[in-house]
Amino acid sequence: MIVWVIYDITDDKIRSKVARACKDMGLYRVQKSAFCGTLNRNQLDELKILLEELVTNNTDSIFIFPLCDKDFRRIILIGEGFDRDLISNRKITEFV
Amino acid sequence: MIVWVIYDITDDKIRSKVARACKDMGLYRVQKSAFCGTLNRNQLDELKILLEELVTNNTDSIFIFPLCDKDFRRIILIGEGFDRDLISNRKITEFV
Numbered sequence: 001m002i003v004w005v006i007y008d009i010t011d012d013k014i015r016s017k018v019a020r021a022c023k024d025m026g027l028y029r030v031q032k033s034a035f036c037g038t039l040n041r042n043q044l045d046e047l048k049i050l051l052e053e054l055v056t057n058n059t060d061s062i063f064i065f066p067l068c069d070k071d072f073r074r075i076i077l078i079g080e081g082f083d084r085d086l087i088s089n090r091k092i093t094e095f096v
Numbered sequence: 097m098i099v100w101v102i103y104d105i106t107d108d109k110i111r112s113k114v115a116r117a118c119k120d121m122g123l124y125r126v127q128k129s130a131f132c133g134t135l136n137r138n139q140l141d142e143l144k145i146l147l148e149e150l151v152t153n154n155t156d157s158i159f160i161f162p163l164c165d166k167d168f169r170r171i172i173l174i175g176e177g178f179d180r181d182l183i184s185n186r187k188i189t190e191f192v
Binding site: 004006007008030031032033034048051052055058060061062063064065066067068070071074075076077078079080 | 100102103104126128129130144147148151154156157158159160161162163164166167170171172173174175176
């Protein structure tokens with residue numbers, strides 16, 4: 001299934017670890033604090049557990065959006081700002 | 097319909113205007129760069145046009161997610177970091 005992860009993390013180290021966990025799971029960075037990609041049910045559960053372990057304080061939040069194909073096709077993209085320093089490859093074009 | 101807006105805007109003034117446009121449309125801030133709430137079709141179109149006018153350079157991106165009820169119920173929230181400086185009321189609790 002297609003999954004989006006968006007996060008708001010105050011601590012730089014934890015934020016980097018969250019980004020790393022998303023990347024390691026095969027998700028692609030689409031904004032500074034947003035990843036998307038395809039995960040199976042097990043991978044989604046694994047990512048959820050990993051992120052729950054990282055978020056330790058009450059100043060952080062992470063939203064994980066599993067999206068149906070219909071909703072995914074309804075996403076509206078405005079702008080073309082895919083920071084090349086952040087996004088090593090342009091796999092996003094496969095998604096949006 | 098339930099709509100999420102996530103953005104990555106480099107310019108402070110434009111970023112503030114994007115946040116203001118989301119707020120004025122009745123959306124609630126749930127992260128520094130994420131809003132959600134309920135919009136009808138006309139409001140969604142209006143917001144889209146407003147945001148398109150604001151995003152003028154190729155370093156910015158905004159994703160608008162219209163979500164079906166099923167997908168909305170599948171959203172996973174990790175952490176409880178709703179910054180009180182950012183979120184004037186806790187309407188988010190109605191959504192997540």
